[in-house]
Amino acid sequence: MSSAVQVIEKSRPVVVRSRVESVAPARVGAPRVLRALALLAWRIFKPTSAIGLLVAVWEAAPRLGLVDEVFLPPFSTVAQAFVDLVQSGEMWEHVSASLTRSATGFFLALAVAIPVGVAIAWYRPVAELLTPILELFRNTAALALLPVFILILGIGETSKIALVVYASFFPILLNTITGVRTVEPLLIKSAVSLGFSPLRLFQKVVLPAAVPSIFTGVRMAAASSILVLIAAEMVGARAGLGYLITAAQQNFQIPNMYAGILAISLLGLTFNGVVVALERRLSRWRTESSR
Structure with missing residues (x-):
């Protein structure tokens, strides 16, 4: 009976270790996915922000009277x-x-x-x-x-x-x-x-x-x-x-x-x-x- 208990006690750390090893990659992988998504969003934002700024200036300049709306419509x-x-x-x-x-x-x-x-x-x-x-x-x-x-x-x-x-x-x-x-x-x-x-x-x-x-x-x-x-x-x-x-x-x-x-x-x-x-x-x- 004591030998069986010793076998069970020895096997418990192995089970805990395997659970930790299976959870660790998921915890490590989540920041990588978020980092990749943030990098992709930044790559999209940089060119679109410049275009958006140009469109905003184009829209605002005629309406604010900075240029003639007849020759440069919004x-x-x-x-x-x-x-x-x-x-x-x-x-x-x-x-x-x-x-x-x-x-x-x-x-x-x-x-x-x-x-x-x-x-x-x-x-x-x-x-x-x-x-x-x-x-x-x-x-x-x-x-x-x-x-x-x-x-x-x-x-x-x-x-x-x-x-x-x-x-x-x-x-x-x-x-x-x-x-x-x-x-x-x-x-x-x-x-x-x-x-x-x-x-x-x-x-x-x-x-x-x-x-x-x-x-x-x-x-x-x-x-x-x-x-x-x-x-x-x-x-x-x-x-x-x-x-x-x-x-x-x-x-x-x-x-x-x-x-x-x-x-x-x-x-x-x-x-x-x-x-x-x-x-x-x-x-x-x-x-x-x-x-």
């Missing part, structure tokens, strides 16, 4: 005009027209600029052949060539898409050249010593290492594709955000004009967000290798 008035344009379908008509032109020109420039940039950066004869003419056109502003595009290609869609291609081509090209030329030589030598073929070398070493620089050019080109297109639509178009802004200004529909400007900002933010997300996806190996 934000609530502009937001209502934006909602009205969306509900009537007019906003989507203009956004879809601008987005189609911008995306078509942007992707055409992307498809051409990256291969040309890689060829110029990797092969000296190609660089010696193409660099002079590319430098000539690079220093010519896209909008300065708008009359030329209209005269040659007409006032339709082709001239606007060609202008977007021209404006988007050079940021991607120059950053691709920089990214390929600045790849660490030791990485290339190591890959060659391992027997990588030229195609394999580009696929596994050169292009992944050049991705950050290439995406810098892609982000610049995405912004340029929208801005240049808006300017082109202000000159000659029957649909598009540029046309909406110009038509609203000429008809003195000031809230609609600001609604079109707001739509351009939202479109640009969307473009940038998609490009940044894609860059993080393709550059994930950098963060994983640095851990």
